[in-house]
Amino acid sequence: MGKLSGKIAIVTGGNSGIGLATAKLFAAEGARVVITGRRKLELEAAVAEIGHGALGIQGDVSKLADLDNLYVEVKQKFGRIDILFANAGIAEVAPLDAVTEAHFDKQFNINVKGLLFAVQKALPLIVDGGSIILNSSIANTKGMAAFGVYSATKAAVRSFARTWTSELKDHKIRVNAISPGPIETPIFGKMGLPDQQIEEFGANISTQVPLGRIGKAEEIAKAALFLASDDASYVAGVDLYVDGGMVAV
Numbered sequence: 552m553g554k555l556s557g558k559i560a561i562v563t564g565g566n567s568g569i570g571l572a573t574a575k576l577f578a579a580e581g582a583r584v585v586i587t588g589r590r591k592l593e594l595e596a597a598v599a600e601i602g603h604g605a606l607g608i609q610g611d612v613s614k615l616a617d618l619d620n621l622y623v624e625v626k627q628k629f630g631r632i633d634i635l636f637a638n639a640g641i642a643e644v645a646p647l648d649a650v651t652e653a654h655f656d657k658q659f660n661i662n663v664k665g666l667l668f669a670v671q672k673a674l675p676l677i678v679d680g681g682s683i684i685l686n687s688s689i690a691n692t693k694g695m696a697a698f699g700v701y702s703a704t705k706a707a708v709r710s711f712a713r714t715w716t717s718e719l720k721d722h723k724i725r726v727n728a729i730s731p732g733p734i735e736t737p738i739f740g741k742m743g744l745p746d747q748q749i750e751e752f753g754a755n756i757s758t759q760v761p762l763g764r765i766g767k768a769e770e771i772a773k774a775a776l777f778l779a780s781d782d783a784s785y786v787a788g789v790d791l792y793v794d795g796g797m798v799a800v
Contacts, residue, residue: 553581554780559629561621563587563612563669564639566597568736569686572768573636573775578603580776582634585625587612612639612665618672625676632676634779637666638686640704644697655700662704667711679722682779685712687728689794705730709790716788725787727778732794733757733765762795 560577564570565586574597578584584605588594591609598607608624610617625632640662645654670683677683690698691705712728719726733756757765774793777783792798 553579554776554782555634556581558582558633558779559585559625559631560634560636560779561585561587561625561632561673562636562638563665565601565636566590566594566607569731569734569768569771570636570638571597571600573638573772574601574605576769576772576776577634577636577779578605580780583629585621585629587617587621587639611661612669613660615668615672618665618668622672622676630676631678632673632681633678634682634684635670635673635677636684636686636775636779637669638684639665639669640686642688642698642701645700646697647699650700658700658704662701663707666708670711670715677722677724679724681722681724682783683715683719683724683726684775684778685709685726685728687712687730687790689730689732689792689798691730691790692798712790713788720787725778725783727783727786727788728790729771729774729778730790730792730794730798731766731771732760732792732797734768734771735765736768760795760797761800764795766793766795 555577560582562570562574565574566588574584574586578601586607587610589611594607594609598605608621610621685708687708688705690702691709709728712726715726771793774791
């Protein structure tokens with residue numbers, strides 16, 4: 552039996568990167584997995600890659616109607632949620648003097664508002680003793696130039712893990728955050744930087760990691776599996792750095 556046998560797991564933004572790697576691992580460990588994503592073709596390809604009866608529901612977490620549709624379908628098909636990995640997020644860089652209202656709104660709408668309502672609207676379906684995992688970032692701690700707005704969104708996510716642990720304790724629902732360091736995912740190509748700058752960013756940040764390399768999405772998935780499973784039955788409210796030692800050292 553897998554560590555998640557018989558569990559129902561939701562992964563927002565599960566069509567690529569960390570979300571896809573986590574959905575694949577959850578499914579391999581016995582969970583019935585539901586993923587969300589904004590792009591239909593990419594979502595369908597991800598479902599096929601995950602296998603194990605995975606279900607894909609198209610939607611944008613920043614649109615509350617899409618979240619309502621997600622949980623209506625989940626309720627009809629499964630009746631409950633055991634694990635929620637609130638993973639969907641974006642990263643765009645801009646120094647302080649270049650921040651625009653659109654830049655601010657886009658990141659907060661997805662990373663903060665979308666995450667908050669993805670959790671809130673799931674609550675009626677989450678069983679007592681369930682696990683909620685929030686995808687934050689080491690940017691919630693590090694003061695990296697041009698990441699001001701993104702870092703602020705991830706600091707909010709880390710704060711949610713604390714407050715929701717207190718709010719949901721009577722239901723024994725564990726809420727934890729994962730803070731990845733630099734990870735090889737498609738998000739690197741979506742930060743609004745030219746290809747050369749992306750390569751330079753990756754090479755430079757690797758030198759700041761004690762383990763000397765950029766991490767893999769599968770390594771974040773393994774941390775998420777730990778927090779989702781009974782192995783973490785006494786772990787709540789934490790921010791788990793998975794960053795090759797970048798923050799701690």
